């Protein structure tokens with residue numbers, strides 16, 4: 001089922017001559033996990049602003065083409081209704097924290113308070129996300145006294161507590177240690193299995209390859225490549241375009257160059273592992 | 288004595304929370320060190336001790352033999368440059384060029400020298416196109432490079448980068464690598480906090496791992512990544528290739544792709 005449809009969409013920010021987005025034609029289906037990658041300034045954040053209705057509701061500028069959210073034109077959506085439908089997690093966790101609350105617990109409850117959710121349910125939801133994000137030991141702290149990564153986890157918790165159908169997430173792990181990063185990907189995957197639509201902007205391509213259903217590569221305001229992780233990441237050309245590919249794919253290409261290729265271009269560690277084990281058992285078996 | 292020396296340092300924030308406990312660390316002139324470890328371990332707190340933003344609650348910090356307790360933060364900042372984790376905590380001018388020049392004007396350098404230093408810092412960070420913009424109108428990743436340029440311009444012998452890799456794309460990571468190489472060629476010490484394990488294995492031989500307020504390991508990248516207890520406690524991971532080698536049960540302490548490729552070519 002269609003969640004968000006972009007039909008020939010172009011956009012220029014006010015006072016800007018360049019197109020921030022150019023001829024975007026793409027359909028995001030409900031319940032799928034989309035990984036959005038590409039160099040900085042390629043238009044990833046603008047794309048996020050578009051699908052969550054900030055363009056045209058907040059940003060002026062020139063928008064052409066159609067943006068349909070659940071079949072209805074974004075211009076016809078009520079801005080505040082749209083923000084309850086689509087949750088957005090900022091790239092910079094330092095700006096997401098409101099700064100008006102004295103404890104992390106209240107900070108997480110703030111969004112729910114604004115939605116007018118009743119107290120009992122609010123408490124239940126807050127407790128659930130606190131457990132999910134493993135931030136029990138932070139709840140009494142002042143949000144302004146958190147480390148960078150602690151802030152990012154709190155910011156993430158406050159958004160998923162809102163339980164939106166569509167989540168647009170801009171680099172949620174940029175400040176996180178590797179273990180917490182893996183946890184966040186697991187959580188996002190779980191949200192997907194609950195039927196939520198996920199649009200995730202990330203530089204960590206190894207994890208994108210492992211978790212996403214579809215990958216979009218943005219370049220100069222347009223979608224340069226899209227497809228399954230295998231389709232996209234087996235393409236070594238990406239590197240020349242300033243786009244990283246997973247280590248497993250690089251390994252595959254290195255071996256191919258030395259005339260010892262795997263059966264196919266691996267894009268995850270699991271695939272590479274299977275290929276190497278196959279090779280090891282051949283060698284060991286010949287003794 | 289090392290250029291930067293922490294001796295049994297404990298640090299508590301004004302609200303009484305102890306964020307660093309009994310840190311002892313010595314970093315030499317010209318050395319390059321990565322600091323890794325779990326969120327909230329106390330990495331940022333620790334490096335702020337090195338540039339005098341934080342003063343020890345217990346123990347002592349020495350920079351070139353000077354005790355930071357006897358000096359003002361301004362005095363220490365001409366030896367140790369610290370690039371904040373959050374660029375927005377550092378940047379306060381409404382123009383990029385002004386931001387980079389700010390400290391140089393404060394130091395009353397002449398115009399020619401200011402121009403030279405700004406030019407060099409801008410070149411190293413690749414922010415030429417943004418000089419006349421407002422720092423808040425540029426993307427986060429660029430803003431980080433602006434905050435780096437402002438510190439590089441001060442030309443301190445010791446430079447601390449707090450999570451410069453966060454949010455950087457491939458070219459940003461490359462720019463950071465080049466920048467660190469240039470600084471090292473000039474004999475400067477560079478201390479970098481990062482959660483990017485590939486960046487660590489590609490660029491650092493010495494790694495300090497922190498967990499739960501303390502330094503739990505200090506050694507080569509290879510030693511740290513293949514020490515199971517350290518990896519677990521510090522909530523880090525091996526670089527992807529190291530993970531793969533470990534999953535395959537390879538006993539060689541592989542952390543680089545080239546090492547795995549060579550092994551596969553030669554043995555399998």
Ligand SMILES: Nc1ncnc2c1ncn2[C@@H]1O[C@H](COP(=O)(O)OP(=O)(O)OP(=O)(O)O)[C@@H](O)[C@H]1O
Pocket residue numbers: 141144145146147148149150175177300301302304305306324325326327328329330331332333372
């Ligand atoms: N101003 C403050 N007042 C009180 N406690 C603080 C303050 N700043 C940080 N802390 C606490 O000190 C501990 C260490 O924080 P620090 O910022 O040094 O961590 P870090 O290792 O840099 O983490 P990250 O990887 O998330 O940036 C954390 O538990 C944090 O909540």
Ligand SMILES: [Mg+2]
Pocket residue numbers: 147148149330331332372449
């Ligand atoms: Mg920090």
